[in-house]
Structures are given as structure tokens and as C-alpha cells.
Amino acid sequence: MLLLGIDIGTSSIKVSVVDANTQQVIISGQYPEQESDIIAKQPGWAEQSPEMWWAHVQQAFNLCKKNATFNPQDITSIGIAYQMHGLVLVDKDQQVLRDSIIWCDSRAVEIGNDAFEKLGHEFCLSHLLNSPGNFTASKLAWVKQQEPAVYARIHKMMLPGDFIAMKLTNEITTSISALSEAILWDFQTNTVSAELMELYGIDAALIPEIKPVFSDHGRVSAEVAALMGLKAGTVVSYKSGDQPNNALSLNVLQPGEVAATAGTSGVIYGVSDQLTYDPQSRVNTFAHVNHTAEAQRLGVLLCINGTGSLNRWTKNLFGAAINYAQMNDEAAKTPVGAAGIRILPFGNGAERMLNNKIVGVHLHDIDLNLHHQGHIFRAVQEGIAYSFRYGLDIMRSNGLHPSVIRAGKANLFLSPLFLEAFVNATGVPVELYQNDGSVGAALGSGIGAGTFSTAAEAFENIKPLQLVTPTNTAAYEPVYQSWLGYLNKQN
Structure with a gap:
């Protein structure tokens, strides 16, 4: 039984095929060899093409198939990790409307700061756990203000991982964890924030169906199965932003545990069971992959x-x-x-x-x-x-x-x-540890698909180096x- 993990990075796409029985990597592939370009049309802007990500996913998986003896038909579930806070917009035919405004783009800073003042610091911090800042919701508000013709054609807004799952399955879903990193989730009401949506004038219909992080986010379509050599109907059972996923890959799931990365960006990510926030929103709090209303698990993120x-x-x-x-x-x-x-x-x-x-x-x-x-x-x-x-x-x-x-x-x-x-x-x-984001995504898919009965089982063979x-x-x-x-x- 094999698990496929896909990591949508800023610099490249990495995929790993993992043996569910041993939790060991069979093969990994990364594409491109040189780092992907970031489109900067103006100072402080940063964009990438979602279709480029999808093409690179296929190329990375082709490298795995070329260099290893495994049968893609034996892959039983797929997990996706992705660069956080990016904005992807598609029309009713699931066609991309513009390049993704990615995590390090700064164009929406003033929009988010203005929302912080208008909604009130106390409300934003106690309900959203953050200032609206330069996050996905504020980027969508920028599109509404500056590109109204694009906004008028939007069928759904997504995070980057939601887009790759859509390409695999033709289904569009999201999660509380994803919406919290977009600063669209109200932790007091456990719903999408009506106040922020109203302030930004965002139509609630643009939000995809909300599902748990570990769940059925769609099945691989017959067309994609033929294209990639996968089995039609293979479940996409896990999606997470790269930093919560990195924490998962290091078995950082419980209060007090802390993970770090130092790739394109640097992150310290700690888990808390309290609705905590920084009064100045210098560090940010999002729903962790295992967060529920009954058992709160919040990721406190320094970037x-x-x-x-x-x-x-x-x-x-x-x-x-x-x-x-x-x-x-x-x-x-x-x-x-x-x-x-x-x-x-x-x-x-x-x-x-x-x-x-x-x-x-x-x-x-x-x-x-x-x-x-x-x-x-x-x-x-x-x-x-x-x-x-x-x-x-x-x-x-x-x-x-x-x-x-x-x-x-x-x-x-x-x-x-x-x-x-x-x-x-x-x-x-x-x-x-030896693990990386694509391996964590693969193991996450095993948790979501029920291959592992618990998260602890998924990491029982993962030892520190x-x-x-x-x-x-x-x-x-x-x-x-x-x-x-x-x-x-x-x-």
C-alpha cells in the first residue's frame, strides 16, 4: 500500500511515494531543478502561475515513475502541502482567472491595516486571532478593488493546495485550517467571519465547501488517472499549508511541541490549546491540522x-x-x-x-x-x-x-x-529528522484515508537523526x- 505526497513550494514542487507499512520513502522527485520564477510586476508584488504548479506536479511525478520500480496503481491516497496564504481564483469552468498572488506579496498591507482599524483590534484579535494584515482575504479584497472585471467572474477562491486538489479531482473544497490562514475564520462563532466578509464586500458563495483537513476532498478523475498513471478514484484525503504540514511531518501535534523550517522563508511553529494571539499580530495563530472546536489545537507561527x-x-x-x-x-x-x-x-x-x-x-x-x-x-x-x-x-x-x-x-x-x-x-x-513536506503530506493522506488508525501510528517508525x-x-x-x-x- 503506497501513499503519495505533493508539496507545492515557492521554489519547486516535490513529490514522494511512501510505503504505508514502514513509513519509509520509496522515491522522491523534485521539479524544476532550478528554482521557479516569482513574477514581480511592481515592487513588493509576488505572483506565480497556478497552471505552472500543476505542470510541475506532473513533471515531478514523472521523475518518480522514471527512476523507481513501483506501480502507481498501488497508490491508495494522496496528500497535498502548499505554500500558505496564496490566492487562486477560478471561474465556473475551473479556469484560472489570474496568476496567484502568493504569500510574500505585499500589495494588500494597507487594506488589511484599514480593516484592523475599522473592525477594531480587540474584535480581530479575539475572533480572527490576527490582524487581517497581508493575508489571503485582504488579497481578495485588493482584486475586488483593483480588478473588478476579474472579481465579477470568480466562481471560487482557493488556497494553492485547494487548486491542485481541484486539478486532480475536479472537486473544490477547503478546510477550517485553510480559511484560518486566509484570516476568514471566526474562532468565537466557528464560522466564516461575517464581519470581515461584509467589510470587504466578499460574496459568501466564493468560499468552497468546508471539510476537515483529514477527509475525502475528492477522487482522482479518469482523465487525470490516464494522464499520470494513477488509479481513477484514488482519494485526496489531506490538504494543509506548508507550515502546519511541516509540523505534522515532525509529529508536532500537541500543546508545547514546536517545529522549525529554514527554506525560502524561515518559520517557528508551536502548538497551543489556547486561543492565543500576539497583541501586535507580529506572530500569527491558525487552526492546526488536528484542530476541532472540542479539542483546540492552534498553530502559533513566526514567519x-x-x-x-x-x-x-x-x-x-x-x-x-x-x-x-x-x-x-x-x-x-x-x-x-x-x-x-x-x-x-x-x-x-x-x-x-x-x-x-x-x-x-x-x-x-x-x-x-x-x-x-x-x-x-x-x-x-x-x-x-x-x-x-x-x-x-x-x-x-x-x-x-x-x-x-x-x-x-x-x-x-x-x-x-x-x-x-x-x-x-x-x-x-x-x-x-529526515522527513520533509512531501513525506508529511503522504503520511497525512494515510491518516485521512484511515490507513493509519491514529496520527501516532503514522509516525511510529520516524526517529530523530x-x-x-x-x-x-x-x-x-x-x-x-x-x-x-x-x-x-x-x-
């Missing part, structure tokens, strides 16, 4: 927009001749603090933890006679680690105090230097305070 993206930008700046491993080696030859260089890694749109300000990347105190590329490589990774510390301190002020953070051994967590900087800057050990503990906090703390001084001048 830093530009972590891996800054590391990639730095690599590209220094030319194709250098790779990430070489960057790490060069950085490791330099001392803690990068001989005085400080980098603020905030160049990928409005940062929620900085009150939705667009701060930009700042590089401070280069000495042309002293510093070389290794110092810059180290300053980049340290600057990213310090941004995690800054956000974690906000989470601590709101009652989340992790004793250990679980992370997948991927992206920046592959770098020993980044791991050292992260644990020593935050003072929290990191437990590393490594525990990294703080050993040199005394060296990192003064550097962090210096870095913080530069941030306070910008913020």
Missing part, C-alpha cells in the same frame, strides 16, 4: 520572509562557480560575529514580525581591507539565526517557551554553521545584541 532566499541570493551574487557546501566551508573559517559584519535579512516583502514593514536587507560595517567572502557568508547565516531569535523572543513574550525545536534536516538546517548559530542564538536545542545543543551562547549573545541595535534603527 521570516527571506531566509534561504537571502542565502541563495548571496550565492548567485558570488557566481555559479561556488556552491552551498563551499559557502559553508568558507564561513566556518571565520570567527563568531563575522569580524564585525552585521546583516539584516529582511528583503522579501513586508515582515509581519516587524509590524508589516518592508525593511529590506542591510549589510553593515564592511572593512574593505579585512573582510572577504567568507565573512559575508557567515554574516548571512548568523543574521538569519538572529532573526529567528528576535521572533522567538516575541513568541516567548506570548507564553511559548520551547525546550526543544524539531526540524527537518534540509535547506539551511543542512549547514553545521547555521545550526550552531541557531541553537546558540536562541538557547534552544534542535532535534533533526541528531540532537544539536547550545554550547557557546556566551559568544553569540553580544553579537545578537549588536545585530539588534542595527535592527532597532531600521524598525
Whole structure:
């Protein structure tokens, strides 16, 4: 019995085929090899083509079929993880009306801020657990204001994972978790927020059918089955935003458990059983994958927009001749603090933890006679680690105090230097696992389809690879305070 997981990332699409009996990966495929483009028609804008995602899903799955001996007909369920907060719009024929306005797009900041004032801070925080901010609902309001002809043709609005499920099944569904990340869910009434919908003038008919995260979201159509080699009628039984899904993949489901990622963006995600919120909405609270009205499970999310993206930008700046491993080696030859260089890694749109300000990347105190590329490589990774510390301190002020953070051994967590900087800057050990988003989505599909009787059963064979503990906090703390001084001048 096989499970298929699909992870709709910003940079690429990854799929994994997992053996349900062992929870082990049979094969994974990723497409494209080079990172997908983000369309930026204006400063602060960020869009991608949903049809590109769908084409890349097929290409990634074709790589799996080409390079492994498994029968696609043995796949019994499909799970989907996806980049959060994106807006996808389709007409009544399920045709895409415009490119998706994705998570790091900043065009709706003022719309969300205005809604925060008009609805009232107390109402938004107690009912929505967030400011409407720069989230999916505010992006839809932007379309209504700026592209009325497009808005008039909308049949359904979706998150990116809802769109891929639609392409597989021809069915359009969503979940409370998805609507909460769109800032459309009222946790006090357990319904779509009538007040926000009315303020934005959004027709309730645009909201898809709401189903549990772990449930039947449709069956693979005969046409798609023939196209991909799957069995017609295979159930799509799980859909989740990438960060709740990453937490699931690390078996972070209960109050007090915490997960982290450091890919294109950086995230710390902790689980709470309280309807908690940050008074300034610098960190955000959404319904976790296992949330119900009876047993509340909320994901408290810190997001830093530009972590891996800054590391990639730095690599590209220094030319194709250098790779990430070489960057790490060069950085490791330099001392803690990068001989005085400080980098603020905030160049990928409005940062929620900085009150939705667009701060930009700042590089401070280069000495042309002293510093070389290794110092810059180290300053980049340290600057990213310090941004995690800054956000974690906000989470601590709101009652989340992790004793250990679980992370997948991927992206920046592959770098020993980044791991050292992260644990020593935050003072929290990191437990590393091999799982990734596509594997988590596959296991989630097994939970949703009933292949596993409980979530615990789905992860019984998933063991940690490594525990990294703080050993040199005394060296990192003064550097962090210096870095913080530069941030306070910008913020």
C-alpha cells in the first residue's frame, strides 16, 4: 500500500511515494531543478502561475515513475502541502482567472491595516486571532478593488493546495485550517467571519465547501488517472499549508511541541490549546491540522520572509562557480560575529514580525581591507539565526517557551554553521529528522484515508537523526545584541 505526497513550494514542487507499512520513502522527485520564477510586476508584488504548479506536479511525478520500480496503481491516497496564504481564483469552468498572488506579496498591507482599524483590534484579535494584515482575504479584497472585471467572474477562491486538489479531482473544497490562514475564520462563532466578509464586500458563495483537513476532498478523475498513471478514484484525503504540514511531518501535534523550517522563508511553529494571539499580530495563530472546536489545537507561527532566499541570493551574487557546501566551508573559517559584519535579512516583502514593514536587507560595517567572502557568508547565516531569535523572543513574550525545536534536516538546517548559530542564538536545542513536506503530506493522506488508525501510528517508525545543543551562547549573545541595535534603527 503506497501513499503519495505533493508539496507545492515557492521554489519547486516535490513529490514522494511512501510505503504505508514502514513509513519509509520509496522515491522522491523534485521539479524544476532550478528554482521557479516569482513574477514581480511592481515592487513588493509576488505572483506565480497556478497552471505552472500543476505542470510541475506532473513533471515531478514523472521523475518518480522514471527512476523507481513501483506501480502507481498501488497508490491508495494522496496528500497535498502548499505554500500558505496564496490566492487562486477560478471561474465556473475551473479556469484560472489570474496568476496567484502568493504569500510574500505585499500589495494588500494597507487594506488589511484599514480593516484592523475599522473592525477594531480587540474584535480581530479575539475572533480572527490576527490582524487581517497581508493575508489571503485582504488579497481578495485588493482584486475586488483593483480588478473588478476579474472579481465579477470568480466562481471560487482557493488556497494553492485547494487548486491542485481541484486539478486532480475536479472537486473544490477547503478546510477550517485553510480559511484560518486566509484570516476568514471566526474562532468565537466557528464560522466564516461575517464581519470581515461584509467589510470587504466578499460574496459568501466564493468560499468552497468546508471539510476537515483529514477527509475525502475528492477522487482522482479518469482523465487525470490516464494522464499520470494513477488509479481513477484514488482519494485526496489531506490538504494543509506548508507550515502546519511541516509540523505534522515532525509529529508536532500537541500543546508545547514546536517545529522549525529554514527554506525560502524561515518559520517557528508551536502548538497551543489556547486561543492565543500576539497583541501586535507580529506572530500569527491558525487552526492546526488536528484542530476541532472540542479539542483546540492552534498553530502559533513566526514567519521570516527571506531566509534561504537571502542565502541563495548571496550565492548567485558570488557566481555559479561556488556552491552551498563551499559557502559553508568558507564561513566556518571565520570567527563568531563575522569580524564585525552585521546583516539584516529582511528583503522579501513586508515582515509581519516587524509590524508589516518592508525593511529590506542591510549589510553593515564592511572593512574593505579585512573582510572577504567568507565573512559575508557567515554574516548571512548568523543574521538569519538572529532573526529567528528576535521572533522567538516575541513568541516567548506570548507564553511559548520551547525546550526543544524539531526540524527537518534540509535547506539551511543542512549547514553545521547555521545550526550552531541557531541553537546558540536562541538557547534552544534542535532535534533533526529526515522527513520533509512531501513525506508529511503522504503520511497525512494515510491518516485521512484511515490507513493509519491514529496520527501516532503514522509516525511510529520516524526517529530523530541528531540532537544539536547550545554550547557557546556566551559568544553569540553580544553579537545578537549588536545585530539588534542595527535592527532597532531600521524598525
